[in-house]
Amino acid sequence: MLISIDYDGVLASDPELWNRLITLSLRRGHKTIVNSGRNEISPPSKLPPETAFISTSGRAKSRHLENRGIHPDIWIDARPFSIHNDFDACLIPDTPKPAQIAIDYDGTWTTDRELWSSFTRYAISRGNQVLIATGREKQDRIDPPVTPSIPIRYTSGMAKSDFLKNLGIHPDIWIDDKPALICRDFGLVF
């Protein structure tokens, strides 16, 4: 699969953590691409050579990449709305370190449980908080996917960001195969 990683709000906030994810992903046969919403900035010097870098100049990232024949399967972003909407690329997100990271389950965690488990363990060891945010109903429970176990939040189809906000949870970084659903209710489709 192809994993898209935002530069300004994600990779730049903790290069050691996210470069580890890139390395783990490449080792497991996945591809990664790093993007920045800013205008034509130069690629960060420490990216692995197999990882492409692209500036999207404030345009909706998915459209910008699709126009170049690039179709990420999973998106990692501090501002998920920037994936499908044009946005102000001058506003660089202020991602704290350590951060709170929300990972989707279906289509994300399930695509490579070993990858996301390893990454989660490493992220937690560096002081980050990790939770699973799934659109599933609570009765449709999933097994705790990692040891030590991490919280699982069932949004029952509610927009994930709104649902978590109501619980006082404000993830800094989202990992999701369908980022449009983070900010929008989506019935029972996940």
Ligand SMILES: [Mg+2]
């Ligand atoms: Mg999903």
